[in-house]
Amino acid sequence: MTELSTFLEQVWLARVVILKGLGVTVSISLLAIVAGSILGVFVGLSLVYGNKLLRFVVRAYTDFIRGTPVLVLVLASYYVLSTIGIELGPFQAGVLALAIFCSSHVGEIVRGGLQAIPQGQTEAAKAIGLTFVQTFAYVLWPQALRQFLPAWVNTAAEMVKASTLLSVIGVAELLLRTQEIISRNFMSLQFYFFAGLLYFVINYSIERFGKYVERKTAVPS
Amino acid sequence: MNNFSRAGMIAMAAATFFATPVLADGSKLDEVLARGHLVLGTGSTNAPWHFKSADDKLQGFDVDMGRIVAKALFGDPDKIEYVNQSSDARIPNITTDKVDLTCQFMTVTGERAQQIAFTIPYYREGVGLMLKADGKYADYDALKAAGSSVTISVLQNVYAEAMVHAALPEANVDQYESVDMIYQALESGRSDAAATDQSSLAWYMTQNQGRYKDAGYGWNPQTYACGVKRGDQDWLNFVNTALHEAMTGVEFDFYANSYKTWFGKELTPPQIGFPVEYK
Numbered sequence: 001m002t003e004l005s006t007f008l009e010q011v012w013l014a015r016v017v018i019l020k021g022l023g024v025t026v027s028i029s030l031l032a033i034v035a036g037s038i039l040g041v042f043v044g045l046s047l048v049y050g051n052k053l054l055r056f057v058v059r060a061y062t063d064f065i066r067g068t069p070v071l072v073l074v075l076a077s078y079y080v081l082s083t084i085g086i087e088l089g090p091f092q093a094g095v096l097a098l099a100i101f102c103s104s105h106v107g108e109i110v111r112g113g114l115q116a117i118p119q120g121q122t123e124a125a126k127a128i129g130l131t132f133v134q135t136f137a138y139v140l141w142p143q144a145l146r147q148f149l150p151a152w153v154n155t156a157a158e159m160v161k162a163s164t165l166l167s168v169i170g171v172a173e174l175l176l177r178t179q180e181i182i183s184r185n186f187m188s189l190q191f192y193f194f195a196g197l198l199y200f201v202i203n204y205s206i207e208r209f210g211k212y213v214e215r216k217t218a219v220p221s
Numbered sequence: 222m223n224n225f226s227r228a229g230m231i232a233m234a235a236a237t238f239f240a241t242p243v244l245a246d247g248s249k250l251d252e253v254l255a256r257g258h259l260v261l262g263t264g265s266t267n268a269p270w271h272f273k274s275a276d277d278k279l280q281g282f283d284v285d286m287g288r289i290v291a292k293a294l295f296g297d298p299d300k301i302e303y304v305n306q307s308s309d310a311r312i313p314n315i316t317t318d319k320v321d322l323t324c325q326f327m328t329v330t331g332e333r334a335q336q337i338a339f340t341i342p343y344y345r346e347g348v349g350l351m352l353k354a355d356g357k358y359a360d361y362d363a364l365k366a367a368g369s370s371v372t373i374s375v376l377q378n379v380y381a382e383a384m385v386h387a388a389l390p391e392a393n394v395d396q397y398e399s400v401d402m403i404y405q406a407l408e409s410g411r412s413d414a415a416a417t418d419q420s421s422l423a424w425y426m427t428q429n430q431g432r433y434k435d436a437g438y439g440w441n442p443q444t445y446a447c448g449v450k451r452g453d454q455d456w457l458n459f460v461n462t463a464l465h466e467a468m469t470g471v472e473f474d475f476y477a478n479s480y481k482t483w484f485g486k487e488l489t490p491p492q493i494g495f496p497v498e499y500k
Contacts, residue, residue, distance in 0.1 A: 013275050020277075079317055090305075170305035172265075179266040180273045186401035 007190045014181045021177030022198060024091075028173060029160045029202070031095045036102020036159070037152070043103055044110020058107070065104035070162045073097040078169045094166035102159050109151045113144035146217055153210030157203045174198060248455035253321055258300040261287035262320030265305050269424035269483035270326045279303055282420070285479035286324040286343050286447060286464065289472055293463035298475075312336050315450050322460060324447040326420075337448040340460045343468065344445040348384060349419035350436035351407065351426065358413055361438035365389055367413075374403040374412035385416055388440050407433075420484060427485035469497060 011018070046058040065073070077100075078093040088096065117140055125135040167176035178195040182188045253259055263271040263283050271281040288298035304320050311327055314320045315337045326346070329339050350361060350373070358364050364371050368391040375381045377396040385394045395412055397403045404425060406412040415422070419439055426433050447464070449457050467476040469491045477488045491497045 017273070017277050075313075079313055082317055082319070168307045168309060170307070170310065172305060176265070176305075182399075182401075183266040183268050183272045184275070186404065188399040188401050 007187060010181070010185050010187060010191075011194065017177050017181060018174075018198075021172060021174035022202075024172055024177075025160070025163050025174040025199075026202060028091070028095055028098065028163045028166065028171070029156075032098035032102050032159050032163070033156045035095070035099040037106050039099065039103035040106020041110055043107025044114065047107060047111040048114045062104040062107050065100055066108070070097065070101050071165050071168065073101055074165055074169060090166070090169045090171045093169060094163070094171050098159055098162055098166075101162065102155060105155045105158070106152065109148040109155065110144065112151075113147035114140060116147055117143050142217070146214070146219075149210060149214050149217070153207055156206050156210070160199065160202050160206070249321060249450070249453050250456045250459050253294060253456075257295070258302050259287065259291045259294060260302050260304060260319075260321045261291075262304045262306050262311065262314050262323035263287065263325045264307065267326065269420060269427075282344065282479060282483045283324040283326060285475075285483075286467075287322065289467045289475055290322060290447075290460055290463045292472065292475070293459070293466075311448065315448055318450065321456075322447055322449055326445050327448055329444040329446050333448075336451070338451045338453075338457050340447040340449065340457065341464055342444045342446045343464055344420070346443045346445055347419050347439035348388070348416055348441040349422050349439050350388070350414045350416050351404075351422045351433050352414050352436050353407060354432055354434050356413065358436075361388075361436040364392070364414060364436060369393065371413040372411070373414050373416050374406035375416045376400065376403060384441060388416075388438060423484040423486070427483075 043058055043062060046054050047062070050058060074094060074097040077088065077097040078090065081088055081093070121139055121143075122135060125139045130138070163173055164175040166173055167179070170176075174195055178191050182191050185191075261284075263279070265271055265273055265279060267281075269281050271279065271283045274280050284303075287301055291301045292298040294300070304314060306314050306320075306323075306325070308325065311323050311325050312333065315323055324343075326344075327333070327339075328346070329342065333339070350364065352358055352360075352364075358367065358371070365388075371389065372393040372395055373385050373389065374395050374397055375385055377398055378384070381396050382394045385392055395406060397406060400417065400421060403412070403415045403417060407415040414436060419435075422433075422435065426435065447460060449460060463472075466472050473490055477490070480486065480488050
């Protein structure tokens with residue numbers, strides 16, 4: 001019982017630091033997911049509808065990024081970019097690396113969602129006189145959206161977890177903040193468990209949000 | 222490790238190519254003075270070297286070494302912008318100019334000295350043994366005499382077993398995942414002594430006065446020094462002078478106070494008269 005009260009006392013003592021770390025983790029993940037998803041939709045569209053050259057370039061981009069460990073992307077955007085005169089702070093470099101990583105995954109998800117729709121539907125849309133834009137907006141996109149939502153939620157949760165890697169370049173996100181607290185009070189098990197709980201809360205919220213959007217977009221039956 | 226050094230190498234080559242006009246202007250010393258503050262690279266997760274106080278301020282022995290240099294530069298130890306970096310980032314951040322100076326319990330090795338320039342040492346680290354104050358064994362000799370009936374708790378590491386056996390050839394070695402667990406093992410009697418860096422032990426004993434004692438034996442020496450970018454002798458000389466005078470001259474009290482705070486020991490002032498360096 002005394003152990004629990006010492007732990008709670010330490011949590012209370014570190015509350016501001018924990019909240020700051022949580023704030024940084026949430027904002028990095030949010031920025032990376034939003035930017036990565038927007039970019040990813042363009043990547044997906046290029047993969048499906050682009051001409052040969054565009055498809056080739058974007059395919060090379062997604063394969064290269066997806067085949068690279070996130071840690072390497074993080075280090076590259078922090079160190080390599082500065083050698084060509086682009087000076088990014090740790091936070092900016094981290095968001096950039098995660099957004100790029102996110103975009104390659106979202107791109108593949110979008111491509112898969114669109115290509116899973118039978119060719120017959122595009123033909124049918126053409127037959128009733130819809131333009132390409134109309135076909136896309138009213139026939140293909142709403143169906144693809146339902147296809148890729150679960151996978152997208154998965155990717156978003158991956159981004160939150162990948163944000164822990166940014167501690168390597170000195171971004172004071174939740175994990176680094178937790179390590180700072182542990183180095184002061186030596187309560188590693190308790191505080192790592194607590195951090196794990198907070199990560200779970202973030203990811204659970206994302207999952208609930210995804211479920212909500214899925215319900216909203218579901219075909220009424 | 223290879224990835225980092227390779228990244229550092231590429232970065233260094235590119236930086237030399239692009240930054241040549243800047244370097245021609247003069248030393249880092251002039252650049253720092255003109256800027257008005259020192260950019261110091263250090264970590265934030267290792268007591269008593271570099272860690273955060275409860276009110277989120279960076280502190281520790283490494284931090285104080287940076288403060289000594291800032292005081293020598295500006296007469297104000299607080300004129301520092303900290304770059305929070307992991308241990309892996311120490312060398313890349315120096316070679317890519319993200320920091321002016323790194324003080325982060327960096328062990329001097331020949332391999333590292335090829336990539337960065339080391340300053341003069343400011344501490345000699347070694348492994349030590351911590352005992353319970355009221356425990357069964359009095360000191361190192363008692364532990365050694367007890368042979369295979371003692372158990373030593375130590376941080377998990379490839380070399381952990383060999384490291385303990387270098388001092389206590391017959392002891393049992395229990396490896397744990399984190400520092401708090403090796404202390405916990407000692408506290409609960411699962412081990413007879415905890416073996417880890419003497420500085421960590423000294424800090425823990427200062428935090429828990431009267432409950433533990435040092436076994437009085439140290440081994441595995443390693444030198445800690447700050448690092449700067451290679452090829453700027455002026456800047457290296459300046460940092461060396463600042464550190465040197467903190468250990469032997471006008472700033473001795475600053476160094477000694479810091480030493481007392483983080484390692485709990487009083488230092489005797491350098492002898493007046495013939496310089497200690499030539500003894």
